Amino acid sequence: MLIAMINENLISANSVVHENTTKMVFVCPCCRSTVILKRGKYRIAHFSHQANATCVGFSENESEAHLKGKLTFKRQVREMGYRVEIEVVMPSIEQRADVFLPDEQFVIEYQCSPISFDEINRRTRNYRHLGNQVIWILGGRHRSRALTSEAVAKFARFQAHLGFYIVFYEASAKQFWLYDHIQEIAGKLNWQSQTFNSLAEILAFIKTSGQLSDGQSLNSVGRSALLQQLRRIQQSNILKSPTYREMVTACYRFGRLFVGCPMICHGKQAGGLPIFKQTILCWKVWLVLEIFETGLMQLSNRHLNDLFVQSVNRFGRQMVQVNNYVRFYQIEFLNFINGLRSQGYLRHTVNGVQIIRRPEWFGSYDQKRQFIMTAARLM
Incomplete structure (x- = not known):
């Protein structure tokens, strides 16, 4: 630490000019225990607690x-x-x-x-x-x-x-x-x-x-980034990595392959805000399963709100330095629902949304990889 007390006055280590400091008693401003002045040719002058001292405010090994x-x-x-x-x-x-x-x-x-x-x-x-x-x-x-x-x-x-x-x-x-x-x-x-x-x-x-x-911005993302992401998912599955295990299992319950998730899950920009515990892709796949694979044809506004809350609790991560960070999850949620609407999967109604058609899943890694490589339009 750089500051100590002597005779109830604060003093900085680099301001101590007295040649003989052995008789000077320096005290930690926090725990009030005696500290030692250390200075040398190659180190900044500083104070250090004596061995085995415990202090809440000042850490040793600085x-x-x-x-x-x-x-x-x-x-x-x-x-x-x-x-x-x-x-x-x-x-x-x-x-x-x-x-x-x-x-x-x-x-x-x-x-x-x-x-x-x-x-x-x-x-x-x-x-x-x-x-x-x-x-x-x-x-x-x-x-x-x-x-x-x-x-x-x-x-x-x-x-x-x-x-x-x-x-x-x-x-x-x-x-x-x-x-x-x-x-x-x-x-x-x-x-x-x-x-x-x-x-x-x-x-x-x-x-x-x-x-x-x-x-690089979101708008510049192309096929190569999607192919790299697809390859990472496939390798993770082969190696039985825990990275995507939860979503692989969730997809399996509905007879789907996580690696074969619909292109709408990647989105035109293949990403978004960095606010999720897992990737934003996992969050979108979970929403697609809950919206389109449960047999419902309409979802009320209350149902949509419940899905939003569940998704934040399951995939969201608290942002320490950002006040009201939940608003960023609301932005991503609304963007995704609007994207599903603009792509013709949903129609907004007075009470919620109506399912018009269901996104197409891919049957294998190779099928999806081939589509990304050759399709005239990815969305």
């Missing part, structure tokens, strides 16, 4: 990247003209904010190490309970790994002009990265990547001036 990041954020926020503090202990929630802008009630958390969904959810809720906004900036360790739907659920925020986005900072490169317009396309996460030199630049861009770059 990385050099984390220390450098907090100091960088503090300096850059101050250059932006804001009052800023680092390592601010908030006793009522037993948390310590990496960087805190008290006048703005804004917290910046720099997350370099792994963290569970439950823990980041708890911390975020606690900050909001005190009236603070919070943005999580991820370290290089997170950026070096493949982006997963779980990481999106933990860290992604949303802006209309950026879609779902995540911010990274590489302390060694002194560079910020923005992954924006995160989408699921044919079962894989895709995004646009942009770099920034300062916190001021990236925050200003997020707030007002997001622009589409040349990254």
